[in-house]
Amino acid sequence: MEVEAGGRMSVGEVAVLGVGMHPWGKWGRNFVEYGVHAAQAALADAGLRWTDVQLVSGADTIRNGYPGFVAGASIASALGFSGARVSSAYAACASGATAMDVARAQILAGIVDVALVVGADTTPKGFFAPVGGDRPDDPDWLRFRVLGATNPAYFALYARRRMDVFGATDADFAKVKVKNAQHGLHNPNARYRKEVTEEEVLGSPMVADPLRLLEICATSDGGAAVVLASMDYARRHGMTDPVRVAAISTVTPRFPNTVIEMPNFATDSAVATAVPPVAFRDSIAAAAYEQAGVGPDDVDVAEVYDLSSALELDWYENIGLCKEGEAERLLHDGDTTIGGRVPVNPSGGLSCFGEAIPAQAIAQVCELVWQLQGRAEGRQVEGARLGITANQGLFGHGSSVIVKR
Amino acid sequence: MTTRTRVPAVEGWFTLDDDDPALLGTRCTTCGTVFFPREERSCRNPECDGTELEEVRLSRRGTVWSYTNACYAPPPPYVAPDPFEPFTLAAVELADEQLVVLGQLVDGVGVEHLSVGTEVELVLDTLFEDDEKETLVWKWKPVGA
Numbered sequence: 001m002e003v004e005a006g007g008r009m010s011v012g013e014v015a016v017l018g019v020g021m022h023p024w025g026k027w028g029r030n031f032v033e034y035g036v037h038a039a040q041a042a043l044a045d046a047g048l049r050w051t052d053v054q055l056v057s058g059a060d061t062i063r064n065g066y067p068g069f070v071a072g073a074s075i076a077s078a079l080g081f082s083g084a085r086v087s088s089a090y091a092a093c094a095s096g097a098t099a100m101d102v103a104r105a106q107i108l109a110g111i112v113d114v115a116l117v118v119g120a121d122t123t124p125k126g127f128f129a130p131v132g133g134d135r136p137d138d139p140d141w142l143r144f145r146v147l148g149a150t151n152p153a154y155f156a157l158y159a160r161r162r163m164d165v166f167g168a169t170d171a172d173f174a175k176v177k178v179k180n181a182q183h184g185l186h187n188p189n190a191r192y193r194k195e196v197t198e199e200e201v202l203g204s205p206m207v208a209d210p211l212r213l214l215e216i217c218a219t220s221d222g223g224a225a226v227v228l229a230s231m232d233y234a235r236r237h238g239m240t241d242p243v244r245v246a247a248i249s250t251v252t253p254r255f256p257n258t259v260i261e262m263p264n265f266a267t268d269s270a271v272a273t274a275v276p277p278v279a280f281r282d283s284i285a286a287a288a289y290e291q292a293g294v295g296p297d298d299v300d301v302a303e304v305y306d307l308s309s310a311l312e313l314d315w316y317e318n319i320g321l322c323k324e325g326e327a328e329r330l331l332h333d334g335d336t337t338i339g340g341r342v343p344v345n346p347s348g349g350l351s352c353f354g355e356a357i358p359a360q361a362i363a364q365v366c367e368l369v370w371q372l373q374g375r376a377e378g379r380q381v382e383g384a385r386l387g388i389t390a391n392q393g394l395f396g397h398g399s400s401v402i403v404k405r
Numbered sequence: 406m407t408t409r410t411r412v413p414a415v416e417g418w419f420t421l422d423d424d425d426p427a428l429l430g431t432r433c434t435t436c437g438t439v440f441f442p443r444e445e446r447s448c449r450n451p452e453c454d455g456t457e458l459e460e461v462r463l464s465r466r467g468t469v470w471s472y473t474n475a476c477y478a479p480p481p482p483y484v485a486p487d488p489f490e491p492f493t494l495a496a497v498e499l500a501d502e503q504l505v506v507l508g509q510l511v512d513g514v515g516v517e518h519l520s521v522g523t524e525v526e527l528v529l530d531t532l533f534e535d536d537e538k539e540t541l542v543w544k545w546k547p548v549g550a
Contacts, residue, residue, distance in 0.1 A: 129480035136415065139442075141482060146414045146532065146542055147507055148479040149494060156473035157496050164471070164521035208473045209516045255451050256438075258505070260470070260496050265442055266506040272437040273450050 015234035015242035018046025019366040024191040024222035034223030035120030042225035054112035059095035059119030059358035092393025096361030119358035120223030156208035159310035174201035176309040184348015186378025215309035220354030224362035247291035247402040253280035288400035296320030300384040303364035305391035364389035431458040467497040484533035
């Protein structure tokens with residue numbers, strides 16, 4: 001640790017040697033197949049052999065049985081056990097970032113020099129349902145049983161609140177979808193590569209008012225991987241100016257959290273304790289900025305978790321691109337479109353990918369690395385030097401990663 | 406004529422009193438924080454060391470924080486009627502407890518009847534039923550509706 005000017009604690013950086021993905025889609029094949037494909041792509045990108053890897057850090061999937069709970073080992077085994085260290089982590093939508101955090105910590109601690117981070121998923125059709133069996137002490141089971149509250153229901157509560165408090169409109173939300181569909185049009189890893197019009201979005205069936213089918217992210221199969229290494233290892237490997245991971249934030253909420261979160265029935269009560277000055281979703285990015293010693297003004301490009309079209313607007317504010325209530329203006333001014341001031345979701349986002357949970361936070365980082373290396377063909381953000389990811393999942397999980405040149 | 410048994414969807418989360426239904430939470434006897442669903446082990450306020458929690462009835466009335474509906478049947482374990490009828494959901498803010506709690510709206514209340522700030526009150530209603538058993542749950546109903 002070193003203390004930078006301004007008194008900020010700065011954590012050491014690690015180098016990104018390579019990134020790779022298996023395209024997103026819906027094939028129903030074994031998740032290990034997607035993970036192996038992504039891992040091999042990332043290793044090839046890094047110019048490394050599988051046997052060079054000293055740690056495999058896997059992000060788990062909970063919908064694929066025992067092999068999914070030990071994803072790191074399942075994928076390492078398929079690549080051929082090589083004696084590498086292994087870790088498997090689950091943190092809902094932040095699983096991929098948590099797996100990266102494990103790899104970074106072991107690299108910075110000097111335990112390993114080079115690590116493979118990988119996540120992959122195979123998802124069922126339709127709404128995400130809780131894991132099977134009768135489990136009346138599991139809030140994720142109970143919210144379906146007692147309320148019929150699906151994931152889109154929670155996204156819709158945020159969207160409606162945004163309309164009532166800030167005056168957002170159906171057309172604003174539809175414009176987010178139109179933008180992301182354009183961004184993802186030429187992304188070879190995106191599942192949906194089709195332009196849509198505002199009329200088509202607004203004409204699609206209502207799922208959870210005010211959100212329509214084309215505004216809610218699908219569930220997808222896919223895989224993503226990154227190869228991380230110490231700065232020394234990167235230099236020895238001939239990389240003088242690698243993309244570096246400057247921050248990984250995986251903070252929990254602070255009590256009392258007064259925003260209703262999946263899969264909860266209620267918020268915390270603020271009756272006896274002051275509400276924290278920074279709300280949970282804001283605190284995820286704030287912790288990353290602090291760790292990297294940068295701020296929102298330094299951001300050139302962002303990948304945020306657009307579980308719904310409306311939620312992307314919330315994220316503009318949560319990662320500090322604008323003040324609360326100003327996200328619609330940013331969107332309308334074209335600031336968040338490729339070519340604008342700070343493009344958001346140049347990959348096409350979840351809107352074009354759908355969600356492959358353990359792979360998604362890693363995929364966000366893959367996109368930023370391609371952007372910072374000038375390799376994002378057909379969707380390049382010119383001159384991008386620093387990017388941030390942000391996401392949030394169930395049970396107090398969220399993550400933000402900052403990468404820079 | 407047979408009498409069906411009435412069972413709560415979750416044991417201990419609400420009273421079965423039709424005339425004066427209420428959600429049942431717990432309150433930390435040290436710091437006063439209220440918990441719903443009920444916390445039994447110890448206070449979850451990280452600044453409080455309290456370990457004694459007492460049962461408390463939550464306010465029956467609140468105001469809508471936000472709302473939505475389910476246009477398609479949620480997957481199991483939700484027990485959906487066939488054919489499925491869309492239902493409305495609201496997150497309701499309780500002023501005294503300073504918390505927001507979810508619940509379905511009673512039949513006939515659509516999103517078009519709600520806005521942020523609408524005053525609602527808690528009622529007991531059917532979640533699902535068969536010939537032997539009626540499973541009850543709390544629902545919200547606009548005040549005066």
